[in-house]
Amino acid sequence: MRRIVAGITTLEEHLETIRQKPEVYRPLSCPHCGIKQLRQHGYYYRKADRRAQRPRLDPVPICRYHCAGCRRTCSRLPECIAPRRWYSWSVQQEVLSPRVGAAPAGCGEHGQPAARSIGRWWRWLRDRGALFAFHLRARFPELGRASEFCGFWRQVFSSLGLPRAMAWLDQEISVP
Numbered sequence: 001m002r003r004i005v006a007g008i009t010t011l012e013e014h015l016e017t018i019r020q021k022p023e024v025y026r027p028l029s030c031p032h033c034g035i036k037q038l039r040q041h042g043y044y045y046r047k048a049d050r051r052a053q054r055p056r057l058d059p060v061p062i063c064r065y066h067c068a069g070c071r072r073t074c075s076r077l078p079e080c081i082a083p084r085r086w087y088s089w090s091v092q093q094e095v096l097s098p099r100v101g102a103a104p105a106g107c108g109e110h111g112q113p114a115a116r117s118i119g120r121w122w123r124w125l126r127d128r129g130a131l132f133a134f135h136l137r138a139r140f141p142e143l144g145r146a147s148e149f150c151g152f153w154r155q156v157f158s159s160l161g162l163p164r165a166m167a168w169l170d171q172e173i174s175v176p
């Protein structure tokens with residue numbers, strides 16, 4: 001889907017990029033029709049900061065683009081914000097780590113997501129994990145060694161990390 005811009009890993013960095021070089025977010029071509037005539041079309045704002053520290057940075061601006069060809073709009077997110085989920089990928093990795101038998105990375109400043117959310121993310125990973133693994137192994141052959149589910153995701157968490165893995169997958173398929 002190419003919705004995620006890899007390499008922007010904190011909300012502070014995202015806000016700085018929007019101030020200093022917003023062109024980083026401009027898609028090369030329209031995700032709907034492929035035409036390369038996109039102009040920035042303001043922002044939309046969303047909640048993204050679930051950290052315990054105050055003040056929070058919400059609402060966070062997200063650059064929006066308008067296509068001169070099909071007249072639809074699109075937007076792009078930094079790696080640190082997950083599409084359609086309030087909690088970041090790094091928090092999701094944190095709470096899913098025990099499920100795959102990995103030690104949590106220890107970024108405990110994000111509060112605790114509800115058990116219901118964690119259960120939903122876990123089902124999502126179980127349901128789509130094979131598809132994700134297929135694409136990730138094609139791009140990162142070294143991941144091919146871990147064959148069973150939990151072993152594979154332990155390796156992803158400790159090497160790429162879930163945020164970067166999702167940014168890569170977003171190049172090929174729709175995430176989450």
Ligand SMILES: [Zn+2]
Pocket residue numbers: 030031032033034035067068069070071072
């Ligand atoms: Zn278009």
